[in-house]
Amino acid sequence: MTRHLITSAIPYINGIKHLGNLVGSQLPADLFARYQRARGAEVLFLCATDEHGTPAELAAAKAGKPVAEYCAEMHEIQAEIARGFALSFDHFGRSSSPQNHRLTQHFAGRLADAGLIREVSERQVYSNADGRFLPDRYIEGTCPNCGYDKARGDQCENCTKQLDPTDLINPRSAIGGSTDLEVRETKHLYLRQSALKDELDAWIDSKSDWPVLTTSIAKKWLHDGDGLQDRGITRDLDWGIPVKKGEDDWPGMEGKVFYVWFDAPIEYIACAQEWADAGKGPAPEPGADKDSVWERWWRTDRGADDVRYTQFMGKDNVPFHTLSFPATIIGSGEDWKLVDYIKSFNYLNYDGGQFSTSQGRGIFMDQALSILPADYWRWWLLSHAPESSDSEFTWENFQAAVNKDLADVLGNFVSRITKFCRSKFGEALPEGGAWGPEEEALADDLTARIRAYEGFMDAIEVRKSASALRAIWVVGNEYLQTVAPWTTFKTDPDRAAAQVRMGLNLIRLYAVLSQPFIPEASAGMLTAMNATDASWPDDVRAALQALPPGHGFTVPEVMFAKITDEQREDWQSRFAGTRG
RNA sequence: GGCGUGGUAGCUCAGUUGGUGAGAGCGCCGGAUUCAUAACCCGGAGGUCGGCGGUUCAAAUCCGCCCCACGCUACCA
Numbered sequence: 228m229t230r231h232l233i234t235s236a237i238p239y240i241n242g243i244k245h246l247g248n249l250v251g252s253q254l255p256a257d258l259f260a261r262y263q264r265a266r267g268a269e270v271l272f273l274c275a276t277d278e279h280g281t282p283a284e285l286a287a288a289k290a291g292k293p294v295a296e297y298c299a300e301m302h303e304i305q306a307e308i309a310r311g312f313a314l315s316f317d318h319f320g321r322s323s324s325p326q327n328h329r330l331t332q333h334f335a336g337r338l339a340d341a342g343l344i345r346e347v348s349e350r351q352v353y354s355n356a357d358g359r360f361l362p363d364r365y366i367e368g369t370c371p372n373c374g375y376d377k378a379r380g381d382q383c384e385n386c387t388k389q390l391d392p393t394d395l396i397n398p399r400s401a402i403g404g405s406t407d408l409e410v411r412e413t414k415h416l417y418l419r420q421s422a423l424k425d426e427l428d429a430w431i432d433s434k435s436d437w438p439v440l441t442t443s444i445a446k447k448w449l450h451d452g453d454g455l456q457d458r459g460i461t462r463d464l465d466w467g468i469p470v471k472k473g474e475d476d477w478p479g480m481e482g483k484v485f486y487v488w489f490d491a492p493i494e495y496i497a498c499a500q501e502w503a504d505a506g507k508g509p510a511p512e513p514g515a516d517k518d519s520v521w522e523r524w525w526r527t528d529r530g531a532d533d534v535r536y537t538q539f540m541g542k543d544n545v546p547f548h549t550l551s552f553p554a555t556i557i558g559s560g561e562d563w564k565l566v567d568y569i570k571s572f573n574y575l576n577y578d579g580g581q582f583s584t585s586q587g588r589g590i591f592m593d594q595a596l597s598i599l600p601a602d603y604w605r606w607w608l609l610s611h612a613p614e615s616s617d618s619e620f621t622w623e624n625f626q627a628a629v630n631k632d633l634a635d636v637l638g639n640f641v642s643r644i645t646k647f648c649r650s651k652f653g654e655a656l657p658e659g660g661a662w663g664p665e666e667e668a669l670a671d672d673l674t675a676r677i678r679a680y681e682g683f684m685d686a687i688e689v690r691k692s693a694s695a696l697r698a699i700w701v702v703g704n705e706y707l708q709t710v711a712p713w714t715t716f717k718t719d720p721d722r723a724a725a726q727v728r729m730g731l732n733l734i735r736l737y738a739v740l741s742q743p744f745i746p747e748a749s750a751g752m753l754t755a756m757n758a759t760d761a762s763w764p765d766d767v768r769a770a771l772q773a774l775p776p777g778h779g780f781t782v783p784e785v786m787f788a789k790i791t792d793e794q795r796e797d798w799q800s801r802f803a804g805t806r807g
Numbered sequence: 808g809g810c811g812u813g814g815u816a817g818c819u820c821a822g823u824u825g826g827u828g829a830g831a832g833c834g835c836c837g838g839a840u841u842c843a844u845a846a847c848c849c850g851g852a853g854g855u856c857g858g859c860g861g862u863u864c865a866a867a868u869c870c871g872c873c874c875c876a877c878g879c880u881a882c883c884a
Contacts (some may be wrong), residue, residue, distance in 0.1 A: 239883090239884055241884090277884070279884095280883075280884065281882095281883075281884090282883065282884070283884095351882080360882095361882095362882050362883065363882050363883090364882075364883055365882095365883085380882085381882070381883085382880090389880075392882090439811095439812080440811085440812070443810090443811055443812080444811075444879075446811095447810055447811065447879080447880085448879095448880095448881075450810095451809080451810065451880075451881090452809090452880095452881095455881095456881060458881075458882095459882070462882085486882085487883095487884065488884070491884080542811095542812090542878075542879080543878085543879080543884080544884085545879095546879090546881075547884090573812075573813090573877085573878080574877080574878075576877085581877095585883095610819095610832095611819070611820090615812085615813075615820085615821090616812060616813045616814090616820095616876095616877080617812085617813080617876090617877055617878075618819080618820090619819080621818090621819095623818085624818070624819065624833085627818090627833060627834080628819085628832085628833070630844095631832085631833065632832090632833095634844060634846085635844075635846055635847075636846095636847085638844065638846095639843055639844055639846050639847070640843085640846095640847080641843095642842090642843050642844060642846085643842050643843030643844090643846080643847075644842075644843080645843090646842070646843060647842040647843075648842095650842080651842090690820080690821090691821080694820095694821085694831075694832075697832080698831095698832095701847095701848095704846095704847050704848070705847090705848065705849095707842075707843095707847075707848090708839095708840080708847060708848040708849085709848080711840085711841095711842085712842075713840095713841075713842045714840095714842095716842095730842095785844055786844090787844080788844080789844065
């Protein structure tokens, strides 16, 4: 049995993420993790918060808190929201963990030993008032090209011309507006990605089964202009992982930290160690050390050869996962696991524009949970995942899709059969009758559909999986409509009993199949059916008879209340402006 | 500017190793049904497959040019 290592791009610490972030990484990763677990695979599903960098320091300052305290609080908030969305991480770690500190410094040391690190002395803008070096886009000024007075140091948003901070007229700090800026000399470490270009190129070439989105972005970076450029991996900041060469000091680099995009992917590995150190993993094999618990997922020399590693991320994260992080791993010369499959997503737009964290535009994860159960969001987001191109959230579409799919097709199916059974036979599966041609045909049809569903899920074709699942729900309604137990009951109660048993067994089957998409509703269905067996229907005929005659159940409450026009209009106006 | 992704029914999207009359869901119209959350089921209407040109017996699919939308463009993460 394949073991699945699954990671979601780690969300940045400085605030609550919006639904566009969710659908691009954590949610599809959770879908895949839940599915593989349901199929019986051993799964390690990891995510974490990405806690370093300038934005975190500034957000903490704005909140009036020490950055470590701010990050700890925000981590807990994000963890709570993740639980609210039923994201089934085996561990939700932190890139600021001691484990990541050690590993990041370890990788830097290995890369230095391999000659893949070079020191570069460069000139950067320093703000005396802010007491820090400013990343290019934290410098504002007048664009020398078009005269726009809020141009950023990396690019003018008005005329799109790319800029150097020193090009700006009347430059000022975007943090506090200070014009007390100066150019200072500072030394940084660069990862010599260019030295690994051919190796990375060949590796990407070998991934013919990856989404076009993933490979095309990687190829662009590899071949654009002069090819893959070396990348600075250190910053002049206080909050971060101190630059060290393994366990040794790095002369000349005192007071500097690693760049977040160097340490963030390494957190994928460190997170596994956090998971093991927290005692969440199995006990070590007899005679093995405790690190073997996580290393068997990550070290090919310690048993990770049979691991299939899948990463999920939005398209903006692709370069770091296809190039920088693999360069780090390959360059270390050690036997770390490289990613096997990268599932990347386009963007989800909100009502004609982009979701925007900085502008507070769209729906944020905490707001979403405050108005509707997680399953509503999970279903809509996954069934509309931006796989082939950007997709769009509108309240009308959301209302229509959720009402139709969840309330009408699935929820109503559960209602109609359980209530019918209760009224004619009582709250237990009725005795009598046997399968006829309709039931045999249904079993055949479902078997074919379930195998197709598995194929889409295995291939991480998210929207097609959702569509296939929905079609499986529809089949149940078609069956009831065709055999019409309310009619047969009048002339042949035994026949009706067999039909009702089939309907009730379908509920249990649907719960099992739907669990990766809508885990809470699925659990509710299993509870209502008093079902203890939630194993995957490898044998559909057997699954359709899992609940025997006489098995008691309860009629569940309405599983999915419909979204009313009034609610929709209310939310539409409430979330139209900025978050407040 | 360069690169990338997309432009297929009112809406959201499938579909290209070129070939039986171009598909799904929603919406709409009609029918059937009454177990059910005014739900379900069946049927129907609806499309110059972004535009122009080319290759071919044959193009949504291949080639060229153009238009439009979105994204990326390496110090935000």
